[in-house]
Amino acid sequence: MSAGTRAAIVAIGSEMLGPLRRDTNSSWLTERLEEMGIEVVRKSVVGDEPEEIARELSCSAAAAGWIFTTGGLGPTADDVTVAAIAHWMGVPVRRDERFVAAMRERWEVRRGLRMPSVNEKQADFPEGARVLENARGTAPGLWLERRGVQIVVLPGVPSEMREIFEQKVLPELRRGGASAVTKRRVLRIAGMAESRVEELVAPFYAKWKDDPVTILASPGEVELHLCARGDPATAEARVAEMEDDFRSVLGARIHGTGGEALAESLGRALKEKGRTLALAESCTGGLVSSLLTDVPGSSAYFLGTVVPYADRSKETLLGVHEETLKRHGAVSEETAREMAHGARERFGSDLAASVTGIAGPDGGTPEKPVGTVFFAVVDREGREKTSKRFFGGDRAMVRRTSAMFSLEMIRRFLIEAA
Amino acid sequence: MSAGTRAAIVAIGSEMLGPLRRDTNSSWLTERLEEMGIEVVRKSVVGDEPEEIARELSCSAAAAGWIFTTGGLGPTADDVTVAAIAHWMGVPVRRDERFVAAMRERWEVRRGLRMPSVNEKQADFPEGARVLENARGTAPGLWLERRGVQIVVLPGVPSEMREIFEQKVLPELRRGGASAVTKRRVLRIAGMAESRVEELVAPFYAKWKDDPVTILASPGEVELHLCARGDPATAEARVAEMEDDFRSVLGARIHGTGGEALAESLGRALKEKGRTLALAESCTGGLVSSLLTDVPGSSAYFLGTVVPYADRSKETLLGVHEETLKRHGAVSEETAREMAHGARERFGSDLAASVTGIAGPDGGTPEKPVGTVFFAVVDREGREKTSKRFFGGDRAMVRRTSAMFSLEMIRRFLIEAA
Numbered sequence: 001m002s003a004g005t006r007a008a009i010v011a012i013g014s015e016m017l018g019p020l021r022r023d024t025n026s027s028w029l030t031e032r033l034e035e036m037g038i039e040v041v042r043k044s045v046v047g048d049e050p051e052e053i054a055r056e057l058s059c060s061a062a063a064a065g066w067i068f069t070t071g072g073l074g075p076t077a078d079d080v081t082v083a084a085i086a087h088w089m090g091v092p093v094r095r096d097e098r099f100v101a102a103m104r105e106r107w108e109v110r111r112g113l114r115m116p117s118v119n120e121k122q123a124d125f126p127e128g129a130r131v132l133e134n135a136r137g138t139a140p141g142l143w144l145e146r147r148g149v150q151i152v153v154l155p156g157v158p159s160e161m162r163e164i165f166e167q168k169v170l171p172e173l174r175r176g177g178a179s180a181v182t183k184r185r186v187l188r189i190a191g192m193a194e195s196r197v198e199e200l201v202a203p204f205y206a207k208w209k210d211d212p213v214t215i216l217a218s219p220g221e222v223e224l225h226l227c228a229r230g231d232p233a234t235a236e237a238r239v240a241e242m243e244d245d246f247r248s249v250l251g252a253r254i255h256g257t258g259g260e261a262l263a264e265s266l267g268r269a270l271k272e273k274g275r276t277l278a279l280a281e282s283c284t285g286g287l288v289s290s291l292l293t294d295v296p297g298s299s300a301y302f303l304g305t306v307v308p309y310a311d312r313s314k315e316t317l318l319g320v321h322e323e324t325l326k327r328h329g330a331v332s333e334e335t336a337r338e339m340a341h342g343a344r345e346r347f348g349s350d351l352a353a354s355v356t357g358i359a360g361p362d363g364g365t366p367e368k369p370v371g372t373v374f375f376a377v378v379d380r381e382g383r384e385k386t387s388k389r390f391f392g393g394d395r396a397m398v399r400r401t402s403a404m405f406s407l408e409m410i411r412r413f414l415i416e417a418a
Numbered sequence: 419m420s421a422g423t424r425a426a427i428v429a430i431g432s433e434m435l436g437p438l439r440r441d442t443n444s445s446w447l448t449e450r451l452e453e454m455g456i457e458v459v460r461k462s463v464v465g466d467e468p469e470e471i472a473r474e475l476s477c478s479a480a481a482a483g484w485i486f487t488t489g490g491l492g493p494t495a496d497d498v499t500v501a502a503i504a505h506w507m508g509v510p511v512r513r514d515e516r517f518v519a520a521m522r523e524r525w526e527v528r529r530g531l532r533m534p535s536v537n538e539k540q541a542d543f544p545e546g547a548r549v550l551e552n553a554r555g556t557a558p559g560l561w562l563e564r565r566g567v568q569i570v571v572l573p574g575v576p577s578e579m580r581e582i583f584e585q586k587v588l589p590e591l592r593r594g595g596a597s598a599v600t601k602r603r604v605l606r607i608a609g610m611a612e613s614r615v616e617e618l619v620a621p622f623y624a625k626w627k628d629d630p631v632t633i634l635a636s637p638g639e640v641e642l643h644l645c646a647r648g649d650p651a652t653a654e655a656r657v658a659e660m661e662d663d664f665r666s667v668l669g670a671r672i673h674g675t676g677g678e679a680l681a682e683s684l685g686r687a688l689k690e691k692g693r694t695l696a697l698a699e700s701c702t703g704g705l706v707s708s709l710l711t712d713v714p715g716s717s718a719y720f721l722g723t724v725v726p727y728a729d730r731s732k733e734t735l736l737g738v739h740e741e742t743l744k745r746h747g748a749v750s751e752e753t754a755r756e757m758a759h760g761a762r763e764r765f766g767s768d769l770a771a772s773v774t775g776i777a778g779p780d781g782g783t784p785e786k787p788v789g790t791v792f793f794a795v796v797d798r799e800g801r802e803k804t805s806k807r808f809f810g811g812d813r814a815m816v817r818r819t820s821a822m823f824s825l826e827m828i829r830r831f832l833i834e835a836a
Contacts, residue, residue, distance in 0.1 A: 022445065284711075291710045293703025306723070
């Protein structure tokens with residue numbers, strides 16, 4: 001098996017050619033293949049048409065030593081992947097009667113049903129194919145070889161595709177013992193503009209110019225994707241050193257690595273310190289609260305929120321002074337501070353935070369344009385912090401950026417209290 | 419220009435082969451092409467490698483009469499699309515000095531800057547190419563023809579790609595006067611299980627068997643995508659008749675068509691009736707409130723929310739009786755009702771709605787398993803409606819489904835009050 005280190009991924013299914021459905025398998029496969037030292041050099045989507053499938057296989061086989069196909073293995077007439085591949089390879093399709101019997105038994109034992117005869121088609125395999133058993137469904141995967149090109153045929157249902165890949169394909173790739181693999185790290189930073197993050201890490205670009213660093217920004221959050229290629233030990237050491245370098249300038253601004261959301265890191269910090277939190281959010285309208293309570297077990301530290309969307313309710317529900325609203329307006333540092341104190345007292349929490357701003361598109365003034373947002377965090381001991389920010393973008397962007405900023409401000413308030 | 423009605427879309431850019439970035443242009447293009455009667459028969463992603471680009475162009479040219487490429491038109495060394503296409507076509511690349519001068523002028527006039535000389539490369543065009551001006555950036559699109567295949571070369575930045583396609587490509591496609599086009603309609607239904615929607619519309623499947631109906635389900639919402647193909651007038655008439663058929667069984671359960679979110683339909687209904695709304699949400703933790711306030715102008719009818727995440731705050735902030743919590747529990751019809759009344763009184767709104775349930779993964783009991791959720795809606799006139807539901811799935815799914823159910827319940831409460 002020396003098919004080289006270049007792969008093509010082919011998603012088969014007419015539905016993915018329309019505007020409604022998307023191939024999501026290829027991203028997942030790409031990440032796994034990279035870890036195994038195999039580079040994806042092309043990805044494609046073709047319909048359930050034998051001629052198009054064959055054309056794509058020829059094209060892929062010219063470009064890569066590995067071809068991974070997904071989809072088109074179902075029992076119905078429009079699933080033509082197996083027949084198309086066999087035809088392209090110039091081998092006959094044969095029904096595997098032992099496999100038919102095994103499928104029938106599974107239907108009877110697991111579901112108590114007689115298998116519809118249409119399903120027998122899923123035991124039709126091209127001559128010479130190795131069958132990759134599917135523990136989650138009926139359509140097995142297949143492994144074929146043609147003139148040195150390894151062709152791995154997987155179902156389109158993501159859970160089945162992943163299961164077969166992990167159980168039947170990965171172990172063999174591992175045995176292959178790739179000489180160069182890709183190792184990745186994700187560092188997550190909130191409450192800081194992309195340009196500021198870039199400024200801080202830029203001194204390291206020269207050192208790591210051969211290892212791609214990707215900065216991905218979403219509203220209120222910046223992700224640094226580090227990536228190193230080499231033999232497994234070297235790649236791991238390089239990516240660890242990259243992480244150390246970036247940590248040396250970003251420090252506690254990195255709230256997490258990998259898939260952990262900011263609200264989870266904050267939740268962890270609250271739990272560790274045994275502190276409870278309440279919120280008062282105006283322009284974010286419940287988004288901060290929603291992000292916090294997305295986290296399982298958040299009721300251990302999160303007591304609740306008031307969204308005083310109407311100004312009057314800032315007085316009645318949170319005790320903001322009429323005088324404050326009159327003199328400084330609902331969008332002001334003073335109102336933010338009183339909202340936070342009001343929430344802390346009413347919920348009896350250790351900490352409370354507030355957000356009040358102008359998300360737009362209307363409501364902006366020359367002094368307080370759309371995107372102006374005030375934040376406060378207060379605690380039981382009388383510590384207090386406020387912040388004024390101006391965020392660009394549309395309503396959704398201002399709201400999302402504000403929510404992330406608020407979560408990060410609370411997290412840092414907690415850390416600094418230590 | 420009789421390139422037929424089959425198209426291939428080729429996204430060019432090595433970054434889209436990694437797991438981090440995705441080609442989003444092809445979905446958008448597909449929808450536009452379908453409307454023009456052009457069917458997309460293959461989509462692919464290749465890196466910025468001349469050899470791979472050429473291989474893909476050959477493959478696409480064999481499959482389709484139209485090729486649309488996106489990406490790789492920037493000024494840097496890794497942008498090789500133009501050179502690769504010219505090489506594949508066997509024509510030379512020539513620098514258009516008039517175009518260079520025009521670019522330089524734009525840099526000076528619009529940005530007050532001297533154009534970096536590296537940008538001159540963006541005036542290199544394959545011989546015989548028609549230049550499609552880019553009103554939003556410097557890289558123009560190109561239109562070429564090779565052996566009857568029309569090749570449209572567009573930039574990868576979505577806003578620029580769309581602008582050029584709409585301004586320079588669509589008008590020509592329209593002139594072509596497609597004989598068969600695809601017309602679509604999206605009908606949106608909330609608060610109803612996918613299986614129930616399917617049951618209601620199934621009687622029409624036989625009638626519309628030649629026109630694909632796609633049901634897409636997301637937590638709390640079902641979308642029916644109707645689609646008819648034919649000459650423009652016939653396709654329009656067919657899709658309108660399809661819509662009438664589906665409306666005849668779904669009626670007011672369809673909260674919207676096209677891209678309008680449920681919270682927008684609800685907002686419209688509240689505005690039309692001049693009614694205000696407040697919320698009390700427990701297990702959804704602010705998600706309903708967040709969806710409602712996503713809508714610009716929602717402060718006209720939305721007064722605010724209390725998220726009484728701690729049980730104690732259900733009493734202190736909403737006036738739920740201690741007795742009710744003790745006897746029925748925080749997750750009960752009685753508590754839901756008192757929460758809604760409490761919110762209505764405290765915010766002084768015309769209507770108020772509440773949600774209380776067990777989102778999981780912990781907190782379930784044999785009587786009230788994870789996924790049990792109670793809802794209430796009340797109004798100033800004393801009307802009252804409650805509902806108990808059981809939703810499957812994980813925490814995120816239960817919360818999302820509950821939020822959509824609540825919005826739809828309020829919408830129907832409003833409609834039925836009429």
